Amino acid sequence: MSVTVVDPARIDAFTLELRELLPDAVSTDDGDLERASTDGSHLSPVIAAQLPLGRAQVVVTPASVDDIPAIVRAAVRHGVPITPRGKGTANYGQTLPMAGGAVLDLSRLRRVVEVGDGWLTAEAGAPMIAVEQAANRAGQQVLMYPSTAQSSIGGFVSGGSGGTGSIKHGMLHTGFVTALDVVHATEDAELVRVEGADTEKYLHKYGTVAIIARVTVRLEPLQDWRAFFASFDDYHDLLGVIRQIGRLEPTPRLVSGDGPVLAGALPADPAILPGKASLRAILDEASVAEATALVEAAGGTVVDVRTGAPACIKLSMTSYNHPIEWLQKAYPNTYFHVEVIGDGLVERIDELEAVYPGGMLHVEAQQGRPIGMLAGRYSSPEEVYAGFPRIEALGVGYHNPHQWFVDYEPEATRELAAQTDPTGILNPGKLDVAATVDTGSQL
Incomplete structure (x- = not known):
């Protein structure tokens, strides 16, 4: 399979701008590019036979949530696709940069920001096991966590469905997330606060409608x-x-x-x-x-x-x-x-x-x-x-899990993406549903 890449001149201009702004956050090292271009797709032999699905041309690893808007604004200006990534534990290519361009590695954003009574806020790269441990120290627990407990909270809400705790609480779209700080792919990109039922529009969307920077989830009393x-x-x-x-x-x-x-x-x-x-x-x-x-x-x-x-x-x-x-x-x-x-x-x-x-x-x-x-x-x-x-x-x-595109409310996702990502740079390829692919409809 041939790999799509962005015009190197655009990548060079984007990289130069970010190196001046965030000198320690940008890499074009071959090893870093390779790591950012792989995930758990080996779980599907159907997808594994089609690899590689894409290759990063630059990796950006911000150290602060506040750096994300500037990165996204630069990507919009230079027309560089940007694919968000947490721990890279996705099993079906959801975090692979199918259009080349930049991978936004959020793994350094690991801070649990605050734990309150019945809620917790964490940066997108915080591992779920760290989120659960922080809740436990406060005598509480998260409603659910994925079986890959080392995966990031941002990755979980962007690509997960349910997990440990969902017998009682259902899936992600049933009140698990109470607030998000997101960044839309616009020329004036800034952190945007989304709360309550409005958060559901951003869940299980693989980063195609926004970059999720911080997540607030519900907690409940700790059980034995x-x-x-x-x-x-x-x-x-x-x-x-x-x-x-x-x-x-x-x-x-x-x-x-x-x-x-x-x-x-x-x-x-x-x-x-x-x-x-x-x-x-x-x-x-x-x-x-x-x-x-x-x-x-x-x-x-x-x-x-x-x-x-x-x-x-x-x-x-x-x-x-x-x-x-x-x-x-x-x-x-x-x-x-x-x-x-x-x-x-x-x-x-x-x-x-x-x-x-x-x-x-x-x-x-x-x-x-x-x-x-x-x-x-x-x-x-x-x-x-x-x-x-x-x-x-x-x-x-x-x-049918053997596909990498958004198949949860795809039409609504495309409608939202037209507003939040008008130039189509967020994780390209993940909203292109092939009519011949049977994804199933009852799960």
Whole structure:
């Protein structure tokens, strides 16, 4: 695949201006450009086969939120595309500079600005684990955090959907974010405060409508969490109990499950037994006894119950997309996945896993209906897409993750971008939806 680049003369003029303004923030070093042009796209063999999707020509790493407007104004003047980036943990190319130009690396903006009663403000590059720890020190917790706890808060709200805590609180667009400081791509770019429901227009948009500089999220009182591990001889027995555990009160923060092969690919842990299906949950201490009774009544065994935030964070790293990533590490160049949702994940599991050769389901308890990642052996994009009608025929919703463009409210996103980015320099390529790509509609 050929890589698009911006006219070098424009890049040189932009770089010269920024070096005079922010001499320590600008790099054209090959190593820095390469690092800024890669992300977690290896998770998708469909996308990996198309790499590289773009290459940065300059990387700008501001040390202050107040530097962002000047950077954006310069990019507008010189017509240089600008792609925002946090920790680069995006799995499908969302942070790759498809039009070349500049990557705006926000990883130095790591400060937790303030913690209040029921809220916290952090700079966009602050790691989610640091945000959670700051909340904990104040006797509070964030409503949810992603399974990649080292990812940045800006990256999470720009590219995430939900995570650890979403059984109770739903997805990002249900009141998680209360305020944003953003920068629009205009000639007079400045920090703009956005609050309440207006923040939703900027969430899960991959930085195509604005650069997110600071994020304010809701907090709730800290709970006494436990990392809960159980095993089952039969994956069907695990599936039979996962919805019940997800409905416990106080509401669990996470409930995940895998069959023996998927569980065996996870990082070695004495609580994940070889050859067994593995159920892993983050439970309020008050619900551990009831969860234990449910597991034992379903024929399972509680293997371990661990205390402390580190144990819970570690358990989170085996949820959502992560089991698929560990599976790919254990069996390189073998597996792909599709995101799925519905009671059919439990009630029609054998038929669902038969959709793809080598089919295996990672399952998560969630509000209303379980969600999951259906893995299968990869042969071609056409074989991936051919499975979608068969999934739907089972009454199961799906989402095709093998694309890099905004597919959450794309028309509204384009309408907003026409106002906030009139020259189209913000993360170009991420609003170009190919009509032939089936993204799914039920997840």
